[in-house]
Amino acid sequence: VQLVESGGGVVQPGRSLRLSCAATGFIFSSNAMSWVRQAPGKGLEWVALISYDGTNKYYADFVKGRFTISRDNSKNTLYLQMNGLRPEDTAVYHCAKDNWGPEYWGQGTVVTVSS
Amino acid sequence: EVVMTQSPLSLPVTLGQPASISCRSSQSLLYSDGNTYLNWFQQRPGQSPRRLIYNVSNRDSGVPDRFSGSGSGTDFTLKISRVEAEDVGVYYCMQGTHWPFTFGPGTKVDVK
Secondary structure: OEEEEEOOEEEOOOOOEEEEEEEEOOOHHHOOEEEEEEOOOOOEEEEEEEOOOOOOEEEOHHHOOOEEEEEEOOOOEEEEEEOOOOHHHOEEEEEEEEOOOEEEEOOOEEEEEOO | OOOEEEEOOEEEEOOOOOEEEEEEEOOOOEOOOOOEOEEEEEEOOOOOOEEEEEOOOEEOOOOOOOEEEEEEOOEEEEEEOOOOHHHOEEEEEEEOOOOOOEEOOOEEEEEO
8 A cells, every 4th residue: 555645835824735645555446535634743633534436525623614625536546625724734744545544644745834 | 523632641661561541532432333433543753653453452454462452432542561662652542433533632652
């Protein structure tokens, strides 16, 4: 199993960013996928989960209405569209293969929200 | 949302000795399907998290058998039978029963 995140960077407050997670080594279309973040020096925060077929999506309260999780099973890729970014969204964002919880994790991509 | 608490938040350990971390949830984690979706994760310094335990007591592939999980309802425990140097890091519990999923604050394990 390999999960490689990309798309992070430095962005101004209020702007948008789209993260991607390329998955290999397992049947992507059969597995739910998650995003989890970790602010600098802080603990883990669950962000969102999408079902194997994209039908069901669930979000943490702090990102509802701003972030959208999606997937393209033909490309084995998971996405996180982040709008209305705030300084408190600064974190390393990890994607994870879900199996009774986040089973395998990527190395993460860094998002910094700063003016 | 379900609030997860852990104790202690810092755990100095002696190599070769046992260690135990407690995790409590503000609501029962027993799901209607009979499963209890409580996970434990290890995060070594500078690394991504690694899952150790799922559904309270099931070890993930490759996890040493010195790690064990137990508990039910709202009270859960992660035990390390004999701490090794590679076990240093932060340990998190996470509930996957109620939306949104939530993590505990983490317990930092280091050597005395």
